[in-house]
Amino acid sequence: MDKIVILTGPTAVGKTKLSIELAKSINGEIISADSIQVYKKLDIGSAKITKEEMQGVKHYLVDVLDPKEDFNVYIFKEMANNAISEILNKGKMPIIVGGTGFYIQSVIYDIDFNEEDNSIVRKELEEIAKEKGNIYLHNELKKIDKESADKIHPNNVKRVIRAIEFYKLNNKPISQHNEEESTKKAVYNAKYFVLNDKRELLYERIDKRVDEMIELGLVKEVKDLVDSGLDSSYNSMQGIGYKEILEYINGECTLENAILNIKKNTRHFAKRQLTWFRREKNVNWIDKDKYNYDEERILSEMIEIYKND
Numbered sequence: 001m002d003k004i005v006i007l008t009g010p011t012a013v014g015k016t017k018l019s020i021e022l023a024k025s026i027n028g029e030i031i032s033a034d035s036i037q038v039y040k041k042l043d044i045g046s047a048k049i050t051k052e053e054m055q056g057v058k059h060y061l062v063d064v065l066d067p068k069e070d071f072n073v074y075i076f077k078e079m080a081n082n083a084i085s086e087i088l089n090k091g092k093m094p095i096i097v098g099g100t101g102f103y104i105q106s107v108i109y110d111i112d113f114n115e116e117d118n119s120i121v122r123k124e125l126e127e128i129a130k131e132k133g134n135i136y137l138h139n140e141l142k143k144i145d146k147e148s149a150d151k152i153h154p155n156n157v158k159r160v161i162r163a164i165e166f167y168k169l170n171n172k173p174i175s176q177h178n179e180e181e182s183t184k185k186a187v188y189n190a191k192y193f194v195l196n197d198k199r200e201l202l203y204e205r206i207d208k209r210v211d212e213m214i215e216l217g218l219v220k221e222v223k224d225l226v227d228s229g230l231d232s233s234y235n236s237m238q239g240i241g242y243k244e245i246l247e248y249i250n251g252e253c254t255l256e257n258a259i260l261n262i263k264k265n266t267r268h269f270a271k272r273q274l275t276w277f278r279r280e281k282n283v284n285w286i287d288k289d290k291y292n293y294d295e296e297r298i299l300s301e302m303i304e305i306y307k308n309d
Contacts, residue, residue: 001189002088005095005306006104009195010270012205016049019097021299023057026306029087031080032061033098036239039067044218045241067225067236077106101276109184121168125161140164145173191306194277197288206266214259219245240265
């Protein structure tokens, strides 16, 4: 079974810097598990790693798709597996880095998400969302799959549609399917690390990062994307930071409220990420405070666990 390394954790916890040091220490190359950094031109709002920050470490799935292209777990899984093969063939270690636990799980366990291309059902549901609204559609999901409805926000229309579509095509809830898939055995020998920190410090960093994004020109970045023909119907514009600034640009809220919403939504996202990672099996938690924030100690501990088969 091929060995890979996973480095994940909540947004703004400090994965990027640590991942570079880890890659340099174990002769690794990095595969990004981020649903927004994969897009070109979405730099500031995604906190995309720069060429300088990469320090010569090769990265995959960063800055490779046009913002008008679709990106989902199926596409990620295929691209990530191709990257893993390429890295292993070089005699190097694949390191998956990012906060999208759903994507990471799809690779480790080779999960089948049953991607049926049923555009008729999908278009029908999209029309219902336009005519009757997100809440109506979400309530329809609640009737057939309450477990999924509880996990999916009404505004995440694509996921709501996907869940209803799955039920219509397979005559069973997607939550049941996901539960069945979760019992699968790993296809990779994954050394899985979750970097974590005290909640109050994490939230402080999130707020600071959002303020820095605004200073760096996030509003202009979103305006430029809108000028290029993008709107809220594209996956790329559904990322936190982009959808809130888009609401401001469309006159739906003030800039101050948009910024507050980015901070609030990012904090909620971090909380959901941690909930997800706590459910994962065979995970090594790296709580930064337990190492007195000594990055060398953290790195040494990870390398020791990595070497121990």
